[in-house]
Structure formats: C-alpha cells, structure tokens
Amino acid sequence: MEWVKEFYSRTGTWWGPAEAKVGDRDHERAAKVRAHVGDGPLRVLELGSGYGTTAAVLAADGHTVTAVELTDRVRFQTPAERLTVVNEDFYTVRLGKEFDVVCYFNGFGVGSDADQRRLLARIAGEWLRPGGTALIDVSNPFVWQSWHGDEEHRRPDPEQGYAYELRERTTFDQVTCTATDTWWPVDQPDEAISQRLRCYSPADLTLLLEGTGLKLAGIDPAELRTEHEYLAVLRPATP
C-alpha cells in the first residue's frame, strides 16, 4: 500500500482546488445515511474523508462526525461545528469511541484481501456500536472491466480550478479482479502514478466479510448494473 499516500496527496494537489467544494454527491451521501440509518442525530465515523466535503454536510445535518484522512487532502477541509478531523491512518488510529454509522465513501479496496479484512474487523470490533450500520462503497468489477484499455486526456480548466493537463489510462486484471487507474501530467510521462483497487462482486464481498464480524445486509442492484461503485450496507454479523 506504499502508493496510497503519494497518489492521494499528489492528485489532491491537482484536483483539490476544483473539487474541495460541497456538491450534489455529498448531499446524496447524506441522504443515503438517512435512508439506511434514520434522521439521527447520529455519531458518524467517516473513513478516508479526503477533502472533507461529505463530512461537512453530515455535520451540517446535525450529526456528530469524526473524519479520518491519511493525507494532506485535509488542508482543504472547512472547519465545522460537530466535526472532528483526524489526520491519521485508519489502520493504526486509536479513536476510543463508538459510532452509530461508519462510512467509507469511494476508496475501499486498497491493498490485499487481508488488508480489507483487517479494516472490516476494526469497524466491527472497535468502532461500530451493537446494531450499528456500516456504509461502504465497493468498486464494481462489472463496470471497471468495461473500462479496460480506456485512455482520457484531461485539459486544464483554470476557471474551474483544474490547473493541470493530465492523461489517464485504466486497465482491469480479470484474474485478480483489480482495476489500475494511472495518471500523469502530459509533459511528465515518467511521473505516472497509479491507484490499484480490488473490486468485489457482492458474492465476493460476502466471502470477504466472513470472520470479520460484519454481514452484507443490502445493496442497490441498479447501482451494480451501471455505476463504478455500489453502496454495501453492512451490519454486525451477530445482533
């Protein structure tokens, strides 16, 4: 997982000025929390919170939010009431608190299956209250596979905050069910950086969850047909 810090820090420098703004996606995520868990107010843990826009919306909705983010993407975070940002690694951070909801939006699947299990076991054993809910976006192999070999050219758009001219190449390895998403500035092809995301079908995810203390309680089949990630609703395996 050595690539993680550099990839999300560097891409944060490229995209943060444009993307560290609350948008529809943050409100849709807050609506999903309401739909699956209730109006609250809730104690919410958000893992891999990035620029913190979803955490900010959840806090504005009245929830008490702890957001854990590894990289300097936290520099884009707008402080808010009821929001605590912890700039640490979620594999090692000690929070000493329980939560009604643990969310990981857009990011699950980094590292090996054993790494995912380690994180899921921490969610079940340390952070989620009995009867709580974990909401995790899972990379969808059916859509990532369809993007295999795609290349994109992203031109700068300084008015929107995109200062860099970038290229992207996406590949999908069917044997390991892993997507590789590689980016480089057009004038620095030797500086390419990649994120690698293990994708899980719902059947794979069910196997992954065995022994972690969590079980799959629901997904939206429509997302699985069309989206590059689907929201897995997880609940404690034993009530």
Ligand SMILES: C[S@@+](CC[C@H](N)C(=O)[O-])C[C@H]1O[C@@H](n2cnc3c(N)ncnc32)[C@H](O)[C@@H]1O
């Ligand atoms: C794909 S980004 C998504 C960010 C945010 N959730 C969003 O949807 O905009 C994944 C985020 O997870 C963070 N992350 C990855 N591994 C982490 C770890 N071990 N501890 C804390 N944060 C981590 C990355 O730094 C990155 O900001």
